[in-house]
Amino acid sequence: MMEAAGNSSWWDFHALSENPRKPVEWSNSSIIFTAHALQPLILARHFSSSKQFTLPLPTPILSNPSAYKPPTVITCSSDDNWLFAFFPGRGEDGLSCLWNKGVELDSWAVKEWWMFAQSAGVVAARWLGGAREWIIDSTTGVPARLPPQGPRTPVSNPTLVLVTENHRIFVCYLRYYKLTLQMFSCSLLQPSATFEQQSDNSKDELIEVDSVRICTHAAIGTTYGDSIILIAMRSQVFPVSSLTLDQTDQFSLDLGLSLDMEPEQTEIYPISCEDPGEDSKIEIAKVQLQYNGSRMILSSKVLPAIQNAPHRLRDLLFVCKPPSNGGTSPSNLYLVAGFLDFxxxxxxxxxxxxxxxxxxxxATSEEGTxxxxxxxxxxxxxxxxAQVVASQPVNKDHGIYVCVYNTSDTQARGTRQAEKSVGQLKTLKIPELTDDDAWDSSPLLSRFRREVSVNSVVSPGQTLLCTIYPSPWTSEVSTLKLPEPKATDAPPTGSIPPLALSIVVAVLSNRSTDDLTHALLQPATPxxxxxxxxxxxxxxLDRHLPGSYTLQLGLIVESYRSRTLRAISKVHDKDRTDAVWRATHDMISVATCNAVFSDCTDGEEYHTELIWQMIDLSSWILGLAETLVKECILSSDFNESTGSTKEAQEDVFGSSPPTKNTNLRSLESPVFMHFVHPQALKNLRxxxxxxxxxxxxLTRLTPTTENSQLSKEVLIDLVEHSGIxxxxxxxxxxxxxxxVEGFDEDDLRRAMVSCQPAEYMQIPLRETVNSMSKSPALNKAKLFLGVHEMIDGQAQTDRPRKDSSRDKDVVSKGLLLHRAQGMNCVRCGGRSEYGKDPLASRPMTNWEKSWARRCLCGGSWTRATYSS
Structure with a gap:
C-alpha cells in the first residue's frame, strides 16, 4: 500500500544547516569541481562529458590521507590557470593547496601547499586582478568593457585573498619572475597594516573572558571602479574551559615558516564544544591592497558592525551591480544574508x-567613507x-537567483512517477528583494523523493545552475535551467535573442560556450x-570582431556536432547536422593547412625538416578536393551534358553507372558551401x-638521401594519381x-549558419558543377574507380567504408603514431599527438605551438588514452 503524501517536516530541510557546505565550482573553461564525500579528493569533469578525473594531491595528503577531511573551499581563477582548495585536518592542522593547469583541461600539477593551524582554517577565498569583464547592450548589441573590479595587482599573478577562522585576511601571490609563493596578512578585528615581506608581529585579539570567537561565515566583496575590498564575517562563540596567554600566542599562524615544510604540530587551547552560540552581529571590515612601487601594502579598518542580526545564518554574499551608462564611479555593494530558523x-x-x-x-576620493x-x-x-546565488552581468542586470522549496507535496512517496516540481528557481531584484517580473521562474524537479540542494553555482554563461545534493557516500550534482526573460507577444523587429548576446560576450571574454550552446541541443529546439x-x-562578431571566420566556424561545429550526438529519434535531423559539422570542420582545416604552408615556406623554399608533415597536409587537401569534385559530378545535370543522359553518365564513369547515382542531386548539401562562400572558396584555391x-x-629538387627521394616520389604519385x-x-x-564575390554578406551569413546555399547562389554553382562534369581536368575513372574500391573487377560502391578520421591527427592530418598519450578535442572530438611524441628531437614550430592549447576548431584539449 502506498504511503500517502503530506506536508514536509523539519528533517526534510535539515541538510541546509550543514556548515561548511559541500563546495562546488564551475570554471570559465566549463570544468565542474566538487569535493569527494568522504576522502580528501577533488573531483572534476568537463560539462559536456560524463568522464570524471581527480586532481593530484600534495605530499602530506598522499602520505596520510586519513588525517584530512574533504575540501571545504574550492575556487578557480578567472583565467582557468589556477585552482585553490582547503582541506581541514582531522584533529590536525588544515592544508591549503594551489594547482596550476597544464595544456589539457584535465592536466593539473601541485604548485604549492602550506598549512593553517587548527581553528585558523580558510573560510572564504577570492581571486584578484582578473581581466575586465565584458557586457553587451541588449538593444543595440554593442559590447563594452566594465571598469576594473577591486584592487589592481601589477606585479603579481595569481593573487588570492583568504579569510580565515581567526579573523585574518591573507594575500597569497606569485611575484612575476619568482617561482615561490609569498603571503602576508593583517587582522580584520582591529585597524592594522603590513608590508610585503615584513615579519608578522601582530597579535590576534580573539580572546574574551570565558570564550573564543571563531569565524564560520565570510564574504569578500569588490566593486567596479574602486580598489576597496569589503569583508563581512559571522562568528560563533565557543566556551573555553581554560586559556593562558602562551596558548593564545600559539593560535596565530607563523608566516616565517618555509612553504615547502610542514610546521611542527603544536598543542592548541582546549575548546569545549558544548553550547556554542552564534554571535548576534555581522562584522564588517574595509581592506586595501596597494603597491607603492616596490612593495605591496595591506591595511584594514573596522567598519560599524551589523547589530542584532538573526540567528542561523545560511547565506552570506556580496553582490555588485555594474555601473550604469558606462560610468566609472564606484558602484554600490550589496550584502545579501539568508537566514534559516528551525x-x-x-x-x-x-x-x-x-x-x-x-x-x-x-566617490572621487580613494579614502572615501x-x-x-x-x-x-x-x-x-x-x-x-535553500540557495542564494549572485548573477554576473551579461546583457541585463537582474540581481540574484534563489531556490525555494515547497513545504507541501501532493505526490505519493515511494512511487515511480515522472519528475515533478518541488520548488522554484526565481530571480529577485537587488536591493528590493522582490520577484523580477521581467523573468520567468524555473521549476525545481525531483523524481522519487524530495531532495534539497545544499550548494549551487551558476555557469559562466549564466544559463545553467549546478546544484549539489547531500549524500554520505558520493557527490551528487545536477544541472538546472536558469530563469529566462519573459517572451513578449510581439518581439521588436530585429531584436537580438538573449542567447546570442551571451555567446558573443563569452567569445569576447575567451570563455567556454558549452553551457550556452547546450540550449541549442534540445530535440524540441528546431x-x-x-x-x-x-x-x-x-x-x-563581424561588426565588433573582424577576422573571426574560423572562430565562427568553430561555433557551428560545436552547436551541430553536439546536437548530432544527442539526436535519437529524428534520423533526418541527425544526418543533416552530422553533414553540417563535418563540412564546416573541413573548412577550418583548409584554413589551417594554408597557415601551416605559409609558416613552413621561406620564399620559394620549404623547410626540409617538415617535408613529411607537408606531404600529409597535401594528401588531405587532395582527398578533400576529390570528395568535393565527385559530389559535384554526381550532382551535375546530365541532360545538359554532351549527348543523352545515359551517354553522359557512361562518359563520367567509363561504363554503365550505378543505378543509385542516376538521379539528379540537390545543390543544398553542406559540402557546397566550399564553393559558394567567398572565404571558403578562396581558402580552397x-x-x-x-x-x-x-x-x-620537389620535382626540381635533386634528392641527396633516400628519404628525400622517397618523399619526392610519394607526393608526385599522390598528385598524378588523384584524378585531378x-x-x-x-x-x-x-x-x-x-x-560569388558579389553575393550579399547578410545572405552569406544566413547560408553559413545553416550550411546550405541559398537558391540564387545555386545558379553559378550549377554552371560550375556542369563544367566539372565535362572538364578534361578531371579524370572520372581515377576519381570513382580507385584500386582500393575494386575487387574482381567490380566496383564496391555499396560496401561501407570505415571512417578513417579517427586514425588521423586532427591538426597535422598524418597518421596517429600512438607512441605517447595524445589529446582529444572536447568540441570536435578530434585527436592529436602534437608535442607529445617523446622521440621527436626537433623543437616545435610556431604553427605547432599555436595549436598546443586549443584544437584548430577552437575547442580545448583533454588527455586521451589509446582505448578511448
Whole structure:
C-alpha cells in the first residue's frame, strides 16, 4: 500500500544547516569541481562529458590521507590557470593547496601547499586582478568593457585573498619572475597594516573572558571602479574551559615558516564544544591592497558592525551591480544574508533574506567613507529558502537567483512517477528583494523523493545552475535551467535573442560556450532556431570582431556536432547536422593547412625538416578536393551534358553507372558551401595552389638521401594519381570565385549558419558543377574507380567504408603514431599527438605551438588514452 503524501517536516530541510557546505565550482573553461564525500579528493569533469578525473594531491595528503577531511573551499581563477582548495585536518592542522593547469583541461600539477593551524582554517577565498569583464547592450548589441573590479595587482599573478577562522585576511601571490609563493596578512578585528615581506608581529585579539570567537561565515566583496575590498564575517562563540596567554600566542599562524615544510604540530587551547552560540552581529571590515612601487601594502579598518542580526545564518554574499551608462564611479555593494530558523524543530524552518547596501560617500576620493543604508527584509512564509546565488552581468542586470522549496507535496512517496516540481528557481531584484517580473521562474524537479540542494553555482554563461545534493557516500550534482526573460507577444523587429548576446560576450571574454550552446541541443529546439541564434552571433562578431571566420566556424561545429550526438529519434535531423559539422570542420582545416604552408615556406623554399608533415597536409587537401569534385559530378545535370543522359553518365564513369547515382542531386548539401562562400572558396584555391607549388618544388629538387627521394616520389604519385589536374580545376574555380564575390554578406551569413546555399547562389554553382562534369581536368575513372574500391573487377560502391578520421591527427592530418598519450578535442572530438611524441628531437614550430592549447576548431584539449 502506498504511503500517502503530506506536508514536509523539519528533517526534510535539515541538510541546509550543514556548515561548511559541500563546495562546488564551475570554471570559465566549463570544468565542474566538487569535493569527494568522504576522502580528501577533488573531483572534476568537463560539462559536456560524463568522464570524471581527480586532481593530484600534495605530499602530506598522499602520505596520510586519513588525517584530512574533504575540501571545504574550492575556487578557480578567472583565467582557468589556477585552482585553490582547503582541506581541514582531522584533529590536525588544515592544508591549503594551489594547482596550476597544464595544456589539457584535465592536466593539473601541485604548485604549492602550506598549512593553517587548527581553528585558523580558510573560510572564504577570492581571486584578484582578473581581466575586465565584458557586457553587451541588449538593444543595440554593442559590447563594452566594465571598469576594473577591486584592487589592481601589477606585479603579481595569481593573487588570492583568504579569510580565515581567526579573523585574518591573507594575500597569497606569485611575484612575476619568482617561482615561490609569498603571503602576508593583517587582522580584520582591529585597524592594522603590513608590508610585503615584513615579519608578522601582530597579535590576534580573539580572546574574551570565558570564550573564543571563531569565524564560520565570510564574504569578500569588490566593486567596479574602486580598489576597496569589503569583508563581512559571522562568528560563533565557543566556551573555553581554560586559556593562558602562551596558548593564545600559539593560535596565530607563523608566516616565517618555509612553504615547502610542514610546521611542527603544536598543542592548541582546549575548546569545549558544548553550547556554542552564534554571535548576534555581522562584522564588517574595509581592506586595501596597494603597491607603492616596490612593495605591496595591506591595511584594514573596522567598519560599524551589523547589530542584532538573526540567528542561523545560511547565506552570506556580496553582490555588485555594474555601473550604469558606462560610468566609472564606484558602484554600490550589496550584502545579501539568508537566514534559516528551525525554531523548536516541530515544523519546517522559517526563511528570511536581508539586503544591506554599502555606499561610498566621496566617490572621487580613494579614502572615501563607506556607509551602510537601512536593510531591506523579505520573509518566506510558505516556502523554504535553500540557495542564494549572485548573477554576473551579461546583457541585463537582474540581481540574484534563489531556490525555494515547497513545504507541501501532493505526490505519493515511494512511487515511480515522472519528475515533478518541488520548488522554484526565481530571480529577485537587488536591493528590493522582490520577484523580477521581467523573468520567468524555473521549476525545481525531483523524481522519487524530495531532495534539497545544499550548494549551487551558476555557469559562466549564466544559463545553467549546478546544484549539489547531500549524500554520505558520493557527490551528487545536477544541472538546472536558469530563469529566462519573459517572451513578449510581439518581439521588436530585429531584436537580438538573449542567447546570442551571451555567446558573443563569452567569445569576447575567451570563455567556454558549452553551457550556452547546450540550449541549442534540445530535440524540441528546431534547426531553424539554431540557425537564427548563430546568425545574430555572427552578425555581431563581424561588426565588433573582424577576422573571426574560423572562430565562427568553430561555433557551428560545436552547436551541430553536439546536437548530432544527442539526436535519437529524428534520423533526418541527425544526418543533416552530422553533414553540417563535418563540412564546416573541413573548412577550418583548409584554413589551417594554408597557415601551416605559409609558416613552413621561406620564399620559394620549404623547410626540409617538415617535408613529411607537408606531404600529409597535401594528401588531405587532395582527398578533400576529390570528395568535393565527385559530389559535384554526381550532382551535375546530365541532360545538359554532351549527348543523352545515359551517354553522359557512361562518359563520367567509363561504363554503365550505378543505378543509385542516376538521379539528379540537390545543390543544398553542406559540402557546397566550399564553393559558394567567398572565404571558403578562396581558402580552397590557396590550398590547392600550395600543393601544386610544393609538387613543383620537389620535382626540381635533386634528392641527396633516400628519404628525400622517397618523399619526392610519394607526393608526385599522390598528385598524378588523384584524378585531378590542379591547374585545370583552379581555372574553373577562378570563374566561380568572380561570381560569388558579389553575393550579399547578410545572405552569406544566413547560408553559413545553416550550411546550405541559398537558391540564387545555386545558379553559378550549377554552371560550375556542369563544367566539372565535362572538364578534361578531371579524370572520372581515377576519381570513382580507385584500386582500393575494386575487387574482381567490380566496383564496391555499396560496401561501407570505415571512417578513417579517427586514425588521423586532427591538426597535422598524418597518421596517429600512438607512441605517447595524445589529446582529444572536447568540441570536435578530434585527436592529436602534437608535442607529445617523446622521440621527436626537433623543437616545435610556431604553427605547432599555436595549436598546443586549443584544437584548430577552437575547442580545448583533454588527455586521451589509446582505448578511448
Amino acid at each position: 525554531k523548536d524543530y516541530t515544523s519546517p524552518p522559517l526563511s528570511s533574506l536581508h539586503c544591506y547596501t554599502f555606499t561610498k560617500t566621496d 563607506w556607509t551602510m543604508q537601512p536593510k531591506i527584509t523579505r520573509e518566506f512564509d510558505t516556502v523554504v529558502l 534547426l531553424s532556431e539554431v540557425a537564427e541564434v548563430l546568425y545574430h552571433v555572427f552578425t555581431l 590557396i590550398a590547392l595552389g600550395h600543393v601544386n607549388q610544393f609538387r613543383k618544388y 589536374d590542379i591547374q585545370g580545376l583552379d581555372e574553373i574555380l577562378e570563374r566561380l570565385e568572380k561570381s
